[in-house]
Amino acid sequence: MRVHVADHPLITHKLTVLRDVDTPSPVFRALVEELMTLLAYEGTRGVRVEPVDIVTPVSPARGVRIADPKPLIVPILRAGLGMLDGMVKLLPTAEVGFLGMARDEETLQPTTYAERLPEDLSDRQCFVLDPMLATGGSLTAAIEFLFARGAVDVTAICILAAPEGLRAVEQALHGREVTVVLGALDERLNEHGYIVPGLGDAGDRLYGTV
Numbered sequence: 001m002r003v004h005v006a007d008h009p010l011i012t013h014k015l016t017v018l019r020d021v022d023t024p025s026p027v028f029r030a031l032v033e034e035l036m037t038l039l040a041y042e043g044t045r046g047v048r049v050e051p052v053d054i055v056t057p058v059s060p061a062r063g064v065r066i067a068d069p070k071p072l073i074v075p076i077l078r079a080g081l082g083m084l085d086g087m088v089k090l091l092p093t094a095e096v097g098f099l100g101m102a103r104d105e106e107t108l109q110p111t112t113y114a115e116r117l118p119e120d121l122s123d124r125q126c127f128v129l130d131p132m133l134a135t136g137g138s139l140t141a142a143i144e145f146l147f148a149r150g151a152v153d154v155t156a157i158c159i160l161a162a163p164e165g166l167r168a169v170e171q172a173l174h175g176r177e178v179t180v181v182l183g184a185l186d187e188r189l190n191e192h193g194y195i196v197p198g199l200g201d202a203g204d205r206l207y208g209t210v
């Protein structure tokens, strides 16, 4: 597993406001979208492109375009939805599939409650969006789901992660190649499965259900 922590003062600045308990939902949502655009830039370094010939006003030139089959963006519902617009801004030709995962607050285990993805993902590049990599349960389940449909190239983009969650995902994947791009790697998980210092419940803060 390759882990890349995006290290940029703009990301750290926006993360600081995002973490602040006094930041209201509308600002939180806008910040997640902005942060996501920056993380999408990092996360798409390996996006597949193919050569294309064009003509500039001055001369013929060779460039690239996003290759077929188009990348698939998979936000994990519900909090991953808040990351979608920022991602699509950078990758407008990508397709979007949805995976609904909820965490059982007692067992902390993920359950899949919704799924809207192509049956066959062979040769598809997939970008999974999940803001909080906490225990790693939902992200592992989502990645396993994509592998089971034939995906071979998976990048997960998360705003924050706990070291415990990263280790859990790595162990569960048994050496299969996945890239994880993070805004920051935090200290730890607390006894309730929350990332510390973290930002609280990302879904609640995005959608105002605090």
Ligand code: URA
Pocket (backbone or CB within 6 Å): 079, 132, 134, 193, 194, 195, 196, 198, 199, 200, 201, 202, 203
């Ligand atoms: N999910 C969240 O939204 N926040 C955490 O800290 C952990 C899981």
